[in-house]
Amino acid sequence: MENKQPVDYIIVGQGLAGTLLSYFLLLDNQRVIVLDYPHEGRSSNIASGLVTPVTGRRIAKSWRFEELSQFAKQTYQSIEADLGIKIWHERSIVRALHNVFEENEWARRSGYPEFQTFMNDTPDLTDIEGKIQPPHAWGELLSCAQVAMPLLVETWRTRLVESGIFFEENIDYQQIKEENGRVIYGQWSAKKLVFCEGARVVVNPFLNHLPFLVTKGEVLIVRIPSLPSQRILKHKLFLVPLGNSLFWVGSTSHHEFEGMAPSTAARVWLVQELEKTLIAPYEVVGQLAGIRPTVADLRPFLGLHQEFSTLAIFNGLGTKGALLGPFFAKQMVDFLLGKSGLEPEVDIARFENDAQIGHFFRK
Ligand SMILES: Cc1cc2nc3c(=O)[nH]c(=O)nc-3n(C[C@H](O)[C@H](O)[C@H](O)COP(=O)(O)OP(=O)(O)OC[C@H]3O[C@@H](n4cnc5c(N)ncnc54)[C@H](O)[C@@H]3O)c2cc1C
Known part of the structure; x- marks a missing residue:
């Protein structure tokens, strides 16, 4: 261990999760290195990055939308100022309603006070008329955003490379060791190694018991x-x-x-x-x-490995990484730095044993 370079955190994977986690750790003056290998199927590089107040045919409200989207906007705009790029684009979504069922659902929801602020029943269609097949009816969702995820990840990588803390490496799980309360990997020794591998977590022998449904x-x-x-x-x-x-x-x-x-x-x-x-x-x-990297109960995965406390995870951003990522990356950093705990709903301890996982899948 004497020859190892000491850092505070090793982050494995630099998609959106590893990007935001390293951003908040560096903001808190932590010594970080990031290891990433551009595997086929990585998600952040192809995502559209939509942030929407409601989802699905039944127009269900997104979980904690107001709180999470406000934090997301602040975070992306701070990163924009730091990197000199545009990431957060506020846009509405013009939505086709294909039949009477969808039209009724829209009308029912837009009647509720908490939905009214982001549902417009009479969108202006002049710019798309004659270009799009006319559906049964139209609605417009307001308060949406598009996060330029590929641009964010690529530009942040350049920043990490310039800072000398990014290494392109496909990590070998067998080479991770714990010694005297520190984690050792390659030339480094750290307080913790945080896995942010997206869907490839399913081949991680330390974490593949978690109920991902990628x-x-x-x-x-x-x-x-x-x-x-x-x-x-x-x-x-x-x-x-x-x-x-x-x-x-x-x-x-x-x-x-x-x-x-x-x-x-x-x-x-x-x-x-x-x-x-x-x-x-x-x-x-x-x-x-x-x-x-979707999860059976549609909540992110944050926390420490039960047996190896130098290993941690920040993953499970699922279909809503753009909305969930900033808030929970910050929560994970505050947890790692001992400033606050994790919310039970996102802590991997909710699936702490096989029996609970089995129970979940039987439900
Ligand atoms: C088609 C599509 C559309 C989407 N649309 C939206 C959307 O509109 N809005 C939204 O919020 N989300 C959307 N998402 C989801 C979004 O992409 C994810 O929530 C988010 O990008 C996940 O980020 P991540 O960092 O966890 O994973 P990833 O982006 O997959 O990053 C993981 C990184 O870890 C690397 N890695 C893995 N294993 C190793 C290893 N052993 N060693 C080194 N590196 C490793 C991978 O190569 C990769 O670079 C969409 C996804 C897809 C596929």
């Missing part, structure tokens, strides 16, 4: 020159503006899948759905696939 998502990148790019469109698919007439179009969602690479079946399905959406001419210019 989901593959595939998207197309499509050029649609005549479509305006101020708002996001949700018709058969999401059409999210990327600039230069390009749109992120997606996505699929499958718990069972073969391989991490983009598939022909997904491409065919996405193009079919796009045909049902667009009247305007378009050109498919790319296809991407990623694996979402």
